[in-house]
Amino acid sequence: MNGSLLKARYQPDPAAASSPLAETTQVPRRKIHLKSSRLADAGFRYLMLGCALSVLAIVVLIVRELFLRSTLSLHAFGLKFLMTQSWDPVNGDFGALAFIYGTLVSSLLALILAVPLSIGVATFTTELCPRILRGPLSYMVELLAAIPSVIYGLWGVFVLVPILRQYVQPFLAKYFGWTGLFGGYQFGIGMLAAGIILAVMIIPIVTSITREVMSAVPTAQREGVLAIGATRWEMIRVGVLRNARTGIMGAIILGLGRALGETIAVTMLIGNRPEIAKSLFAPGYTLASVIANEFSEATEDLYLSALVEIGLVLFAITLLVNIVAQLMVWSITRGSARRAAV
Amino acid sequence: MGVGIQVNQLNAWFGATHAVQDIQMDVTANHATAIIGPSGCGKSTFVRCLNRMHETIPNARVEGTVKIGETHVYGNGTSAVEIRRRVGMVFQKPNPFPTMSVYDNVASGLKLNGYRNRRELDEIVERSLRQSALWDEVKDHLKKKSGASLSGGQQQRLCIARALAVEPEVMLMDEPASALDPISTSKIEDLIFELKQNYTIVIVTHNMQQAARVAEFTAFFLSGKLIEFDKTEKIFTTPGDKRTEDYITGRFG
Amino acid sequence: MPNQYWWRSFKDKLMVGLAGMATLLVLLPLVAIFGYLVYRGIGALNWNFLTKIPKPVGESGGGMANAIVGSGLILLIASLIGVPMGIGTGVYLAEFGKKRFGYLVRFTADVLNGVPSIVIGIVAWSLVVVYQRNFSALAGGVALGIMMVPVISRSTEEMLLMVPQSLREAAWGLGVPQWRTTLSITLRTASSGIITAVMLSFARVAGETAPLLFTTLGNQFWNFNVRRPTAALPLQIYTYAQSPYDDWHRQAWAGAFILIVMIVVSMSLVRMVVSRGVFKGGN
Numbered sequence: 001m002n003g004s005l006l007k008a009r010y011q012p013d014p015a016a017a018s019s020p021l022a023e024t025t026q027v028p029r030r031k032i033h034l035k036s037s038r039l040a041d042a043g044f045r046y047l048m049l050g051c052a053l054s055v056l057a058i059v060v061l062i063v064r065e066l067f068l069r070s071t072l073s074l075h076a077f078g079l080k081f082l083m084t085q086s087w088d089p090v091n092g093d094f095g096a097l098a099f100i101y102g103t104l105v106s107s108l109l110a111l112i113l114a115v116p117l118s119i120g121v122a123t124f125t126t127e128l129c130p131r132i133l134r135g136p137l138s139y140m141v142e143l144l145a146a147i148p149s150v151i152y153g154l155w156g157v158f159v160l161v162p163i164l165r166q167y168v169q170p171f172l173a174k175y176f177g178w179t180g181l182f183g184g185y186q187f188g189i190g191m192l193a194a195g196i197i198l199a200v201m202i203i204p205i206v207t208s209i210t211r212e213v214m215s216a217v218p219t220a221q222r223e224g225v226l227a228i229g230a231t232r233w234e235m236i237r238v239g240v241l242r243n244a245r246t247g248i249m250g251a252i253i254l255g256l257g258r259a260l261g262e263t264i265a266v267t268m269l270i271g272n273r274p275e276i277a278k279s280l281f282a283p284g285y286t287l288a289s290v291i292a293n294e295f296s297e298a299t300e301d302l303y304l305s306a307l308v309e310i311g312l313v314l315f316a317i318t319l320l321v322n323i324v325a326q327l328m329v330w331s332i333t334r335g336s337a338r339r340a341a342v
Numbered sequence: 343m344g345v346g347i348q349v350n351q352l353n354a355w356f357g358a359t360h361a362v363q364d365i366q367m368d369v370t371a372n373h374a375t376a377i378i379g380p381s382g383c384g385k386s387t388f389v390r391c392l393n394r395m396h397e398t399i400p401n402a403r404v405e406g407t408v409k410i411g412e413t414h415v416y417g418n419g420t421s422a423v424e425i426r427r428r429v430g431m432v433f434q435k436p437n438p439f440p441t442m443s444v445y446d447n448v449a450s451g452l453k454l455n456g457y458r459n460r461r462e463l464d465e466i467v468e469r470s471l472r473q474s475a476l477w478d479e480v481k482d483h484l485k486k487k488s489g490a491s492l493s494g495g496q497q498q499r500l501c502i503a504r505a506l507a508v509e510p511e512v513m514l515m516d517e518p519a520s521a522l523d524p525i526s527t528s529k530i531e532d533l534i535f536e537l538k539q540n541y542t543i544v545i546v547t548h549n550m551q552q553a554a555r556v557a558e559f560t561a562f563f564l565s566g567k568l569i570e571f572d573k574t575e576k577i578f579t580t581p582g583d584k585r586t587e588d589y590i591t592g593r594f595g
Numbered sequence: 596m597p598n599q600y601w602w603r604s605f606k607d608k609l610m611v612g613l614a615g616m617a618t619l620l621v622l623l624p625l626v627a628i629f630g631y632l633v634y635r636g637i638g639a640l641n642w643n644f645l646t647k648i649p650k651p652v653g654e655s656g657g658g659m660a661n662a663i664v665g666s667g668l669i670l671l672i673a674s675l676i677g678v679p680m681g682i683g684t685g686v687y688l689a690e691f692g693k694k695r696f697g698y699l700v701r702f703t704a705d706v707l708n709g710v711p712s713i714v715i716g717i718v719a720w721s722l723v724v725v726y727q728r729n730f731s732a733l734a735g736g737v738a739l740g741i742m743m744v745p746v747i748s749r750s751t752e753e754m755l756l757m758v759p760q761s762l763r764e765a766a767w768g769l770g771v772p773q774w775r776t777t778l779s780i781t782l783r784t785a786s787s788g789i790i791t792a793v794m795l796s797f798a799r800v801a802g803e804t805a806p807l808l809f810t811t812l813g814n815q816f817w818n819f820n821v822r823r824p825t826a827a828l829p830l831q832i833y834t835y836a837q838s839p840y841d842d843w844h845r846q847a848w849a850g851a852f853i854l855i856v857m858i859v860v861s862m863s864l865v866r867m868v869v870s871r872g873v874f875k876g877g878n
């Protein structure tokens with residue numbers, strides 16, 4: 001044991017003993033009495049818990065109120081409500097089929113138009129465009145999300161519909177009329193107009209979530225593909241899109257959820273007739289629109305109850321769609337922001 | 343004046359990780375005690391058990407007893423907040439409140455507890471800053487400069503002043519100088535040397551010269567266990583355990 | 596094989612081109628809507644519009660002053676409900692919500708975020724209008740307030756999680772109780788981020804029409820009583836857009852212009868705050 005060597009290495013520093021601070025440390029200590037806090041802490045915790053519980057309570061209330069106010073209609077029609085097409089307030093005969101059809105078709109149309117565009121925009125802004133354009137482009141797409149529904153409707157009625165009527169519908173009828181999807185009167189207003197405006201409205205959310213999941217793909221995945229001599233497009237297809245596909249699927253379904261519940265713009269453009277027609281030029285009606293149009297005028301109890309049941313159906317569909325979408329996006333982004341290190 | 347600390351059968355876990363095991367240790371009042379040991383051996387966890395900071399981590403658990411003076415730290419009816427007022431803590435990385443001025447940083451412990459006496463606050467802030475040897479450097483812009491605008495070494499002394507302002511009896515320092523340059527480090531060491539006349543100090547360090555310079559007692563930790571605890575001089579000259587010797591002579595694998 | 600390389604490179608250029616085209620195509624409606632809005636809106640804007648209430652059906656002139664004020668009233672009620680509840684939930688999730696219950700709340704907030712606004716309208720009608728036997732600003736405020744909660748809570752949580760844990764520990768280490776630490780250290784450090792979240796949720800509900808249709812109902816006259824039907828800007832735009840009168844169409848555009856200016860201004864403020872850093876003086 002080499003004691004003297006160690007001693008030499010770790011000799012206390014004599015300089016430290018003669019510090020210039022000596023005079024300041026000899027201050028008598030006062031006792032400062034501070035308030036006790038245990039009660040306040042518990043109170044605060046319960047208050048915050050109360051807020052969190054209220055979120056659960058709101059959702060429970062939504063379900064409860066919807067069932068409560070639609071009891072009459074639930075009893076009167078049962079499952080038949082979902083499978084019949086008649087909507088006759090005068091005779092008190094109600095069925096939701098035409099609205100379900102209109103909601104699904106307008107939303108699917110919106111998806112068909114919006115998905116390729118959204119993936120294109122997301123790809124362009126995350127992978128291709130010059131770095132300097134990234135911020136402004138994302139901001140502009142975000143702005144699209146900030147435009148209120150009623151303004152989309154206004155613009156649709158006064159700008160989009162005339163364009164559709166004069167140029168687009170004649171063109172589609174002439175060249176694609178044989179499909180049967182583009183026949184009949186060309187009002188401008190109808191399923192096609194609603195689908196287009198819905199597409200514009202869901203592009204921002206589909207784009208931004210797609211962008212998020214694409215950015216979550218590790219750079220190593222991209223470099224790996226590039227390293228074997230792939231072109232940019234092959235890198236995006238194999239390295240990025242394939243890795244992000246669950247998340248993109250989630251984004252699409254989330255967009256679908258938005259489209260299903262969208263009300264005002266659709267109400268202004270779809271034509272509001274409870275019919276099931278093959279042509280996309282024909283007017284239709286959605287679950288949300290019929291509530292918007294008829295709720296404050298419904299005086300009969302059964303009529304009102306049927307409208308609330310329409311709301312219940314809409315709630316159930318969007319709930320299902322959103323839960324599926326959430327699970328898919330969560331599986332990519334792990335649900336919540338991770339606590340920052342340190 | 344500071345008070346002593348008695349640690350008995352202390353165990354601490356992170357979930358299933360048993361980070362601190364069966365620690366038995368008496369820390370002498372008004373002296374500095376150094377905790378040394380390789381990275382990950384449980385030094386931080388140990389000192390965080392002394393002021394009940396360990397329990398703020400999700401799934402963390404403590405067993406055993408700790409006494410600060412006559413108070414049972416983990417006794418029924420002892421509040422963690424009360425303990426933390428009596429046991430100050432300085433962290434490895436300086437963490438001044440970025441939204442507060444230098445003055446507010448030092449006064450924060452009192453102000454956030456509802457202490458409002460202006461004149462006394464002024465006095466306490468000045469005294470604490472003098473104690474931490476920062477007064478001369480900041481006295482001209484006490485209320486203008488943000489705590490985050492100071493240099494790293496100044497920030498750490500600000501954090502010490504902040505801890506001193508609540509007039510604790512014990513001061514825990516978890517590698518207070520490891521993120522600092524040599525000049526700041528030596529200032530902090532001088533400071534500890536002064537402070538131990540009035541406070542009981544427990545300082546974690548991985549720098550053995552530092553332990554030798556500032557502490558009368560040294561504890562050597564390895565894999566969550568207290569291997570040896572003795573007078574600093576004894577630990578560094580004639581350690582009783584082979585593992586201690588290996589560690590301080592740098593022969594540690 | 597050079598031939599195959601040519602094909603791959605062609606496909607690369609094609610797809611890159613298509614992505615660029617998609618971007619242009621998406622920006623097209625944005626430009627078209629804003630352009631048309633400014634063109635029609637500014638033309639229709641005048642002093643009467645901002646200070647007068649609507650004229651009887653068919654008469655031209657009058658304005659939307661009552662609707663602008665009514666929207667303000669409804670949004671105030673919504674904020675009084677949505678902001679504290681949203682921030683409280685966010686605080687719970689960030690500071691206490693590590694356990695399974697936290698995940699449940701988080702998931703529920705996301706579900707609530709996806710409930711169509713018209714359904715929220717039905718619920719507010721059922722909870723407020725039916726009991727009051729009266730359409731009211733309060734009912735509309737409740738609907739919009741509910742819609743603000745999930746938006747604010749999720750972003751508040753995110754902002755709070757960005758506050759370094761070491762700041763909380765610094766405060767706890769000084770013997771500052773948890774509630775004080777959260778209010779004076781954590782929330783204060785994240786304050787500009789949380790203000791951003793509040794503004795964004797505000798911008799989102801400011802233009803909502805559907806949940807107001809059968810809660811606040813609308814009103815052609817002044818109303819300052821929260822228990823009475825009240826005019827609101829988006830409702831007025833909706834009604835006027837569907838009317839057959841040119842003058843009302845003109846006013847709908849003016850109203851839309853005001854609405855979008857309000858929203859874009861608040862979003863730009865948010866951008867400015869964010870670009871100046873989420874944390875004041877951060878280190």
Ligand SMILES: Nc1ncnc2c1ncn2[C@@H]1O[C@H](COP(=O)(O)OP(=O)(O)O)[C@@H](O)[C@H]1O
Nearest residue numbers: 356359361380381382383384385386387388399
């Ligand atoms: N927050 C934590 N969660 C889980 N394990 C942890 C955490 N902090 C520390 N540990 C583990 O506890 C042990 C002791 O850590 P620590 O006390 O920080 O060591 P030291 O300060 O001596 O370097 C290490 O094995 C470490 O991995």
Ligand SMILES: [Mg+2]
Nearest residue numbers: 385386387516
């Ligand atoms: Mg450590």
